[in-house]
Amino acid sequence: MRMSLTRSKRRTAPTDAIDATDSTTRAASGSRPRRPLRGAALLLAAALAGSLALSACGDDDSSDEPAAATATTFPAGSTMAKLQSASTITVGTKFDQPLFGLKNLRGEPEGFDVEIARIITDALGIPADKVKFVETVSANREPFIEQHRVDLVVATYTINDKRKQVVDFAGPYYVAGQTLMVRAGETAITGKDTLAGKKVCSVSGSTPAERIRTQAPDAELTLFDVYSKCAEALKAGQVDAVTTDNAILLGLMDSDPGAFKLVGEPFSTEPYGIGIAKGDDEFRTFINDTLEAAYTDGRYETAYKDTIGKVEPDMPTPPAVDRYTS
Amino acid sequence: MAGRPEQRSEHRADYGWSHIDAVLDNLDIFREGFVQTLRLSLFAAVSALILGTGLAAMRVSPVPPLRWAGTAYVETVRNTPLTIVFFFVVFVLPQVDIVFSYFTFAVMALTIYHTALVCEAVRSGVNGVDAGQAEAARALGLTFSQTLRLVVLPQAFRNVVQPLGSVGSALIRNTSIAAAFGVQELTGISQRLTTANPGDVVAVLLAGIVCYLVLTLSLAWAVGLTERRLTRTPR
Amino acid sequence: MPLVTLEGVSKSFGKNRVLNDINLTVEAGEVVCVIGPSGSGKSTLCRCVNRLETIDEGRITFDGRPLPAEGRELARMRAQVGMVFQSFNLFAHRTILDNITLGPRRVNGVRRAEAEEKARALLERVGIADKADRLPRQLSGGQQQRAAIARALAMEPKLMLFDEPTSALDPEMIQEVLDVMRSLAASGMTMIVVTHEMGFARSAADRVVFMADGRLLEVAPPKNFFAAPASERAADFLAKVLTH
Incomplete structure (x- = not known):
């Protein structure tokens, strides 16, 4: 009442x-x-x-x-x-x-x-x-x-x-939710099932890094201590995708407009x-x-x-x- | 009376074992990290030893431009944090199309940094060798490089075994920075395992420390052995 | 043709003029002793001959050619000039045998076996054949200096420079080194010897050079010099050193 x-x-x-x-x-x-x-x-x-x-x-x-x-x-x-x-x-x-x-x-x-x-x-x-x-x-x-x-x-x-x-x-x-960020011109990667043999970047010891190991076991994982380094490596072409919560990925996109895009459905719920x-x-x-x-x-x-x-x-x-x- | 200490010891045993499982279950992952740290250390140590000795030769050479270049390198690198050296190698070199694997980049960054430290250790050793030794060598007709190689450096090295050991020990610890730059070595592995086993953080970190200790203590042992062999009187 | 010539050689350390217009020629086979008070420049003179010291003015020739600049050419010239230092300067990390074979093997390209055979013969000659496998620090000063002479001789030099070879020795060891030098002189080796040993200069030298304050004041055969020095400085000097 x-x-x-x-x-x-x-x-x-x-x-x-x-x-x-x-x-x-x-x-x-x-x-x-x-x-x-x-x-x-x-x-x-x-x-x-x-x-x-x-x-x-x-x-x-x-x-x-x-x-x-x-x-x-x-x-x-x-x-x-x-x-x-x-x-x-x-x-x-x-x-x-x-x-x-x-x-x-x-x-x-x-x-x-x-x-x-x-x-x-x-x-x-x-x-x-x-x-x-x-x-x-x-x-x-x-x-x-x-x-x-x-x-x-x-x-x-x-x-x-x-x-x-x-x-x-x-x-x-x-x-x-965890998802993937790729270069704006990327066409080969459309989701977590297209990552075989691709270099995927995340942060060492993070939950998303562990999750991608099981969700995309054929991807090659590169780990840094912060996501900004992943974004830099992605831009330089040294990795093919960055994975973590889309909230963080959106932030990375905001700091470098036009360079990246998100692909695929989120594969976790946060x-x-x-x-x-x-x-x-x-x-x-x-x-x-x-x-x-x-x-x-x-x-x-x-x-x-x-x-x-x-x-x-x-x-x-x-x-x-x-x-x-x- | 008899029951109490037993209970306590049992409790203590439980505590230890349950946490150590986080390490034992992941021994293969630990070994992977250990091997990466070992490889980083070895590659960087060998390159830094060779380049650092060459750089020290530049710094004591009779050619002024070589001396200046050597000094400039040492002062620049020695006064730059290693993390910045890593940044430069990993993120700036690709912008001028110099691209290697992150492992190679890490070896490069570690080499660039520790070359300066090796140089200073060797140079102080060279300065510790009596000037008469080089003079006698030159008087015999040995060239500058022969004088360094055959007379001065062998004597300098016995003075620098200990300082070089310290550089090596620092190098082993500094490989952990590679964890932040795309190489999964001991530190990166430890971070990964602490995330996977949040309840066993202490056990995982202790295991990591033990791995580093194995490396640094082996080095210290080798340094001691080398020093004893160099100072031993033949026959 | 003289083996060594010095023409108008001058050198300064800062404001201090240690060599002042030195003119000297040394013939092949000659033994020249350089004497004079401390700080007279005689050591510097000796070290200029194989360019361990550079000169500011003048000209030095060896075997008819001016001394080359630093580099391989100079190294080749030095290989023909043996040098014996006051403090021996044997390579501390190498055995006596290695000390002696290093030059022949690395500079002249002599094979190890041949170099070692010759080294042992030289050690025999200077009387320390049993020390071949020792490290320098295991030998007495006199033995070390004799090994250093053997090291210089192993290069089969045309000229031997002695820079106060007995000054760092205990008195009882001086004679054994001088004996070696005397027999070397008798064998016809060309020698420039900077020394305080007046007895050696008197008996072994063909000519004595007297220096003071960076100047070359007298050059004379020893019996003339020691009997009747021409300059007052030399007379003073001899009066001081010979009263003992």
């Missing part, structure tokens, strides 16, 4: 929130200064400057208009009410994942995950400039949630049962969810509701078009959220 009540009340909120989201997105993409550098120079620069870039974060850009105050009220004591009255929220995301969460040169993360997070923080009535993004690399996503250092994590975060034992997931909001503290079902439901609303009112599509859509214009149908009982 209470659930449906909060839901109907919140319905009024998005109208105001959309404007705020739009202006943020426009501001971010309009002045987007990142230009794809070429080849080895980029790799070298990345190797040298990687650590520097990581520390150059944290300047608040408060030029965005604060979101208009909303009339939404949340049940007393709920996470939503606490966040709303604090009027601030901390979101964990990737800072190094193009199209999903990548820090731009002004130090702000941008990408699909960031836009999804904005949809939720707007629904909570938190002004855009009060949303604090922190970097969560893969290994510290669960610890950060458990230690309440972040309120939610939107970070190419695959939902699985092992993780569900320590955190809860809203969503999924996107389904990634549902990306929004990680929150274990047991906060109220908050989880709220996020699921917000996602479903965004699916239908165009905000999800806008988020997609502004980010992933620039590389892969065909938007997949948004996945049904999984309101599992824990």
Whole structure:
């Protein structure tokens, strides 16, 4: 009963929130200064400057208009009410994942995950400039949630049962899957069954690298420590395909427009969810509701078009959220 | 009283065996990585030894341009991180259509880097040989290269066996960088096995360390043996 | 035709002029002893003859030809000039036999068996035949210097240079080396000997060269020089060294 009540009340909120989201997105993409550098120079620069870039974060850009105050009220004591009255929220995301969460040169993360997070923080009535993004690399996503250092994590975060034992997931909001990236002019490789005798690149010790061993046993595997090297090797013609989650492959395509394309059907399923503290079902439901609303009112599509859509214009149908009982 | 220590030891045995399975079940994969590391080390060591000695000869030669070229090479390479040397070889050379297998590239990168280290070890050994030795050789009518080959270097090498051993040991450890550049050697194999056996990370990594130790300790043993043989008095 | 000629030879180390306008000729078969106080330039003079030191001015000829520049030509010339150093400079990592055969085998292309046979004969001649298979450091200083002489002789040189060959030796070993040199001189070898051994110079030299401050002050047969030195510097020098 209470659930449906909060839901109907919140319905009024998005109208105001959309404007705020739009202006943020426009501001971010309009002045987007990142230009794809070429080849080895980029790799070298990345190797040298990687650590520097990581520390150059944290300047608040408060030029965005604060979101208009909303009339939404949340049940007393709920996470939503606490966040709303604090009027601030901390979101964990990737800072190094193009199209999903990548820090731009002004130090702000941008990408699909960031836009999804904005949809939720707007629904909570938190002004855009009060949303604090922190970097969560893969290994510290669960610890950060458990230690309440972040309120939610939107970070190419695959939902699985092992993780569900320590955190809860809203969503999924996107389904990634392992697939293949080839040179734009490639015709011989059309999927994982056409890889016999071909050189396939992935990252040493990664799950996709192990999966391709069984899925395409006749392919010759070349392994690097990062995917950017695979992309470079692919461009140079030293390997014939790169394989990992399409989310990562799309990012590689974004940094070198026109050089590559994706081929074949995905041969794994990686549902990306929004990680929150274990047991906060109220908050989880709220996020699921917000996602479903965004699916239908165009905000999800806008988020997609502004980010992933620039590389892969065909938007997949948004996945049904999984309101599992824990 | 009697039951408790037994229980504990049994528990400890369980712990060890279950984790070591991750290694024992994958011995063939480990051997593959071990062999790759060994091959990388051997190829690079032999080339670096030959080229580094040649480079040292350039640095002590009476021809100034050769000395300058030698110095420039050593100072450039020695002050460049090995990872950057790998980047250069693996990603820049193909842009000028120099393409080899990633294994060959790795051997090249390791050779380029360790040639400079070998050169400096040999050069310090050469400088440690009394100048009178070279003078006597020249006075006999030996050419510069004969003087180096027959008189100076053999004496320099007994001074540099130990420093060369250190370079070799560094080389063995540095082969691990090849894991990031397309060669599945010990480190790459270890990464792969830790992904496949996330519960046995420590056992897998320990096995990797043991493999490296086998290589470096064998080298240390060979260095000690060589040193003893070189300093032994004949008859 | 003289075997060695020096014409107007000068050389400086920085500001220090160690050789100043040296003129000297050495005939084949002649034994010339160079004497003089320390720092007079006599060692440098000796080392210039086989171009272990380069000269700044003047001209040096050996066997009628000017000394070649660094390279194979110079190596061939050096092969004809034996040199004995103050500190022996035997190759520390090679046996005495190897020390002696190295030059003949590597420079003259003599076969090993032949080179070794000749080396043993030379060791016999200098009195250390039993040391053939030892390393240099296992020999006394006198024995090492005799081995070094044998090494130089193995090249069948036209000229032998001795650069203070007894200066690094203990007194009781000096005589055994001088004896070898004396018999060599008697055999007709052309020798330039830089030495402090006045007794050797007096008895073995055909001519004595006296140097001081980089200049060549006197050239005379030993009996004239030692009896009546022409220059005051030489007289002073002899007064000092002969009072002992």
